[in-house]
Amino acid sequence: MSGRTVFLDGRAVTLAEQPLKGGGQAAVFPVEGDAGIVVKIYRETPGADQERRLTRMLTMSPLAARPTDANQPPELAWPTAIARGADGEFLGYAMRRFGEPQHVQLVGLFTRVQRLKLFPGRADWRFLLGIAWNLAFMTARMHYDNLVIGDFSSSNVVVDANGFVTFLDCDSIAFTDPVTGELFPCLMHTTDYSSPERQAGGPATRESDNFALAVLIYQLLTAGNHPFGGVPHESASESTVKDNIAASISYVVRPEMVVIPRGTVDPSVLPPELLTLARAAFGPGVQAPAARPPAEAWLRALDKERGQVRACTVRPLHTYGSHLPTCPWCTRAAVTGHDVFNGPRPTHAHVPVPPPDQDPSPYAALKVLAVVMGVVLLIVLLTNL
């Protein structure tokens, strides 16, 4: 069992037997007796440059000057200590734990099943817009601090119940050491969020972050749709998101180029200013990095919309941009039978249609039920005090 002991600043800790998550490069382990931290262990002995990188990172405290609300978790899962073996060899590093169920990967917001399971009663468009704002803010702040995220995807950003975001894989961030001038590049990337120049092997830049940010914001505002989804009409048999990015084929800009999956949300749910930014990023911005809107541009546009979100009066969890005259989610549910935010209603095939003088909302009963359950819960809580 000695193989599971590592040293954090000289303090011996025992890693759990099973990692939380293992990839090709590293595995993240909980620590026995300390639920607050996790330790990332590299699978292959990392080079001296990686050790230097982490040593430098420990002396930095990016985004620290920002006043945050006490409820807000840090925006970066920054390294807190280097993990070493018994002979002092470099193995990995410790960081604060941002685990489930309190912290969920962004991808958990991209399907209805997961939204309902992981963010019950709160994952509406307003919530998604707020997360987009937080992401744009985090990106802008990191760029301001001369940090390039580099590997920016729906898997390495987590969200909490209030919509606050935390970036997890800080050891891959690209930065230049302010003291020695040494450049630490980002060697990782996730193809579905990689701009063409990154796919071609180019370095991570603010512009490549801006590309990934645009994709993530677009996915949030359309409840999960990737802007480079769809199969081109004239394509080789294997076609992927990566191929569409490389070929600059986005249905947001050129819908005529692809077979669009029938469940795809229409880009017009984006308010005009945000749609203009998306079209810049997924049109000219694909091949021309400078044409991609920077994080501050997204932030300004998102900020404007936050105060104007409309709420639907017919169905719960239906909120939408003020540019739309009617609820787009109700329209979609009426046309397709699929409600993006609410689960399928229990089917009562033999129950007669209620007479018109009753509450027309099929959710009225659910609301009553929710109130009753809330009261019951309150009573239970009070009696236990």
Place this chain on the structure above:
Amino acid sequence: MHSEYPPTMPAEYADIEFENNAQRMPLVLCLDTSSSMAGAPIQALNNALAEWTRELHDDVSLSYSVEVAVVTFGGQGVGAWRGPQLLDPRTRVSPFIPAHAFQAPQLTAAGVTLMTEALELSMHIVAARKAELRASGLQYYRPQICLVTDGLPTDPTGHLTDSWHRLVPVLEEEQRARRFRLYAIGVGGITDMGEQVLRAFAPKFNARLQGFPFRELLQMMSASANAEQKGAGDEVFEKIFSQFKTQRPAWEA
């Protein structure tokens, strides 16, 4: 196609999920359920499948795009399962189920080892699924097929056969064209000859393991699916596989 669904099929099992345009990741588990697997091994496999299913449901990243189909070879022949339900061979219903809705089948072990036919069926359902997805405008990652066996290919009468040789050039071409990634895993008392067959099927991703470490095997499939989603290079898959093959926990690496 909808009219062909058995009337009992619940709505969430609809053929292609309406809601998201996520790039799909088809995954086929091609499992030996012949008589040599009877008893403790098949029980271990069922338990591991149930546990993996829970992990899959809890993995937000995988459950976003993975679709699972199960193919078994045992009894009188081969079969495709749609979750817990064994499909009629004549049906056109796809055996693939989105990960979040996947439920593990309860497998029993008996009969012959039609390994060749099972791999052919696996390739067939993968090709059919790709065509369905494409027609719907949905993209896909490179599918994974995972063959697990403790024996040697037989004919329908249970006699050893060389018919598997016909598969070798086909698999070679399919894998060269990156149409899927095949993992061929020998477990339990698999013989040297059995191992040779697996090596011929999957020159890079074959292994002979002690006992029945199905849980680790399924976790390796998840890790590979994750790497595929991330767009990892071949060397990452080889690393994940060699990690698994040596049955070492990550912290001993």
